[in-house]
Amino acid sequence: MSKLLNSATLKKLISLINFALNILWKGKYLMKKSTIVFFIFLLLSFTNLAQNTSAAPISLSQGIYNVRDINLPIGSPVTARINDPNGRVIIFVIDNNQYMRELTRLDSQSNEQTLKPFNYGYSVIIFGNTPVTFS
Structure with a gap:
């Protein structure tokens, strides 16, 4: 309880x-x-x-995603991580005015990063050779 x-x-x-x-x-x-x-x-x-329960991890591969469509939490920080030690990924976060809000690179040396809180209308662009897990 x-x-x-x-x-x-x-x-x-x-x-x-x-x-x-x-x-x-x-x-x-x-x-x-x-x-x-x-x-x-x-x-x-x-x-x-x-009460809010913790969201289940969401795994996404290379592509362009709307934050609302993939059910990422709005207004709270999100952790992005890759599980493949040889993987490399770049994550772009774009707001609804097409401004880049965040740019993150995940690779073998930094396989986990906390992203700033998302708002409605944000888009996430994932470019790389391994899936990214958001939690």
């Missing part, structure tokens, strides 16, 4: 559960136990659905 919830959300959830249990056992309000249990379950369900 701790992987799905960050610490702030977990603290809020625990305080809400404590509040509900205090109301139930002190008897200030006339609520059935099953109603409170149902609301706690409902709250936990919505909290788990709202």
Whole structure:
């Protein structure tokens, strides 16, 4: 459960559960136990659905890709890596105004690089002889 919830959300959830249990056992309000249990379950369900999970790695070969079409995360840094020790790849990141935002070279000496956050409309151009994994 701790992987799905960050610490702030977990603290809020625990305080809400404590509040509900205090109301139930002190008897200030006339609520059935099953109603409170149902609301706690409902709250936990919505909290788990709202959390972001880590995206699965995306492997791309040479080509031109739209960031939105390949489901790369928007607004957070992305790590690009090659697994082939003999591979060489150049990655261009182009924004929606056709300006080059980033240029990265991956080879045997630097096989992993963290890219700046993408925005909608960005394109990624991969030029090289080995697939690139984005995570």
